[in-house]
Amino acid sequence: MPTPRVPLNRSRVLADAVALADGEGADAVSMRRLADRLGVVPMALYKHVGGKDDLVDGMVDAVLGEVVAARPADGDWRAAVRATLLSARAAVQRHPWARRAIETRTVRTPAVLGHMEAVTRLLLDAGFTPDLAHHAMHALGNRIWGFSPELFDEDARGAPRARTTPQPNPADYPSIIAVSVEARRRRPDATGCDEDFEFTFALDLLLDALDRLRSDGWESPVSG
Amino acid sequence: MPTPRVPLNRSRVLADAVALADGEGADAVSMRRLADRLGVVPMALYKHVGGKDDLVDGMVDAVLGEVVAARPADGDWRAAVRATLLSARAAVQRHPWARRAIETRTVRTPAVLGHMEAVTRLLLDAGFTPDLAHHAMHALGNRIWGFSPELFDEDARGAPRARTTPQPNPADYPSIIAVSVEARRRRPDATGCDEDFEFTFALDLLLDALDRLRSDGWESPVSG
DNA sequence: CGATGGGGTGTACAGCGTATTCGCCGACGC
DNA sequence: GCGTCGGCGAATACGCTGTACACCCCATCG
Structure with a gap:
């Protein structure tokens, strides 16, 4: 007798979705990958959440529930x-x-x-x-x-992006520079x-x- | 002689993308639909913008340029x-x-x-x-x-969403109710x-x- | 004249959300 | 014991997305 078939339920789906997002980021949360994680076919999830939007609603609800x-x-x-x-x-x-x-x-x-x-x-x-x-x-x-x-984007996180936008010239932003110089002076290691x-x-x-x-x-x- | 081939350029692409978003919403801005609008094949856009992200960067840039x-x-x-x-x-x-x-x-x-x-x-x-x-x-x-x-979402705009989240019970939120009652009293038509x-x-x-x-x-x- | 290269084309792929249909299986009433 | 019913998962398929890759046309220039 293999696994005695523990049925899915909404909270297990949400908990796994949160864990998946925590571990691999929001982009990793797709219906297909989440279903894989749960050892189930994608469409099975729709018996427990209304769709992708409802899933994310539930995830946010879970996080705010920790407050x-x-x-x-x-x-x-x-x-x-x-x-x-x-x-x-x-x-x-x-x-x-x-x-x-x-x-x-x-x-x-x-x-x-x-x-x-x-x-x-x-x-x-x-x-x-x-x-x-x-x-x-x-x-x-x-x-x-x-x-x-x-x-201010802390450090251009994520994959570098192809850009056609002209690169800004720091000389055009003296006030921003002044502010960031002072910020760095106060917290040199940040x-x-x-x-x-x-x-x-x-x-x-x-x-x-x-x-x-x-x-x-x-x-x-x-x-x- | 048909149209004498006016070449695309970045600003025309961005302007059309902004117009498309203005008219049909952000979801309507896909590379394919934008290309259709410009009478061009989708991949042609990639000669002028780095990709979808760069396109949206440019659109935001255009909007803030109006300030x-x-x-x-x-x-x-x-x-x-x-x-x-x-x-x-x-x-x-x-x-x-x-x-x-x-x-x-x-x-x-x-x-x-x-x-x-x-x-x-x-x-x-x-x-x-x-x-x-x-x-x-x-x-x-x-x-x-x-x-x-x-x-507070003004009115659930957009298509109604399938929900499995339990519907909240207004009785659980007396303070929010008190606030919204007062807000409605002050602006009955809003x-x-x-x-x-x-x-x-x-x-x-x-x-x-x-x-x-x-x-x-x-x-x-x-x-x- | 031939070479060069930028811009548009065509095809293709992997991934997405999800509508629809079907089949298993346990629970229940008779 | 047996039929039936309902809930849950499986399969398949559709239309859509962004974009990598190879190609080709044509204006320009030496």
């Missing part, structure tokens, strides 16, 4: 939001493909909504009006998901920006500014 | 930065596919660098240290490119968030906070 929402202590809402977003950041950093995957998603799955709910709740409990809480969520932007956009610092820098800047609005009783201008 | 950088007036750096980023926003809004395209790019082409240079320059000229200017660029995040992430308002709200929040750091002579903590 632990902090509970506010001592009424310090900033610390709680900060800890929650840093937890999201940690989750996304454990799965490097997740950043790009999150950006491409349009539907909101339970874990994603759960995370947004947790952050919103912290704001409301801290005395934010629903109005200000709403704008605060938007202002935090991608930091809600634990990352900020890559402004290969790129200090993403952790940039993340918390912008986060704290926003949290402070939002706290000021909150305590001032800010509200939206009435339109029209 | 006009403001010159500071009356020493009001905030107004200048604001106007420049709103110009980027206008360009991206003219080409709805550009938002997603920008997020996927990893290389920095001349127009992209030119835009970053312009913003950086405004900061340096306003008295930002290179250090603070650097962090400011990161803090502004995607707003540099004229957009902020879509937090179908989604007021992205323009959210953009400028976060932008002004950041510009104000950054100005405070600037005039306080802020600098990075020394690490280690």
